[in-house]
Amino acid sequence: MPLVDIIETFGFADADLIKMDIEGSELAALTAIEPLIVDNPEVEFVYESNFEACDFYGHARQDLARRFEDLGYSLYCFRPQGDLMRYASSLPQGLAIVDMLATKRDMSGVGYASVVDYDYDWAEREIRRALNRPMEVQQKHALSDLKYCRPEFLDSGVWKRAYQAYLDKNPASASGS
Known part of the structure; x- marks a missing residue:
């Protein structure tokens, strides 16, 4: 209803x-x-x-x-x-x-x-953790949320290792990201 x-x-x-x-x-x-x-x-x-x-x-x-x-x-x-x-x-x-x-x-x-107040550190830490989780839905969420993160987070190597690990596990995603 x-x-x-x-x-x-x-x-x-x-x-x-x-x-x-x-x-x-x-x-x-x-x-x-x-x-x-x-x-x-x-x-x-x-x-x-x-x-x-x-x-x-x-x-x-x-x-x-x-x-x-x-x-x-x-x-x-x-x-x-x-x-x-x-x-x-x-x-x-x-x-x-x-x-x-x-x-x-x-x-x-x-x-x-x-x-x-809004806590970028907490949110970005959770995004980085989600990229390392085995659940694909968590990883997709993290990738979709990256565009809302701070430039200093995106420019740092903090999340890139997790992202590379995600791509290594899901090579088909590299062309769609």
């Missing part, structure tokens, strides 16, 4: 929080419930940003993040460290799958979790 129908059928039009983990269909669901957002501008979202699932549906995870930003939301990444990291669609995600918070509140004063 589409999210918009669930909201209308069960009377959740005044929801405070909507959790979306619908394997790449989050962008379509968000588009369908935009009238609800207009009527309930304070509604917040927790959504799964999943590189592979978004790719399967023909859009990038950045498209979903950008749509939330266009609707006036600030984004935060739930990191494994237990904090909320400020996030923007123009930045590398770090992990192939993360939960994100889209809110119009400044979360630094809420006290739910500590809020930290």
Whole structure:
């Protein structure tokens, strides 16, 4: 059942929080419930940003993040460290799958979790680790996120050894990268 129908059928039009983990269909669901957002501008979202699932549906995870930003939301990444990291669609995600918070509140004063500024070092370290993982989806995510990394990271040898190891294991990828 589409999210918009669930909201209308069960009377959740005044929801405070909507959790979306619908394997790449989050962008379509968000588009369908935009009238609800207009009527309930304070509604917040927790959504799964999943590189592979978004790719399967023909859009990038950045498209979903950008749509939330266009609707006036600030984004935060739930990191494994237990904090909320400020996030923007123009930045590398770090992990192939993360939960994100889209809110119009400044979360630094809420006290739910500590809020930290965006951490390039963490994201780029996760990208480098993903290139070394045997799972192809992790490697593809890392390669797609490289274009959002800092020039000093790209110019360094930090990630290049991992990338070369990836190419050595997947020689067909060299021509497509």
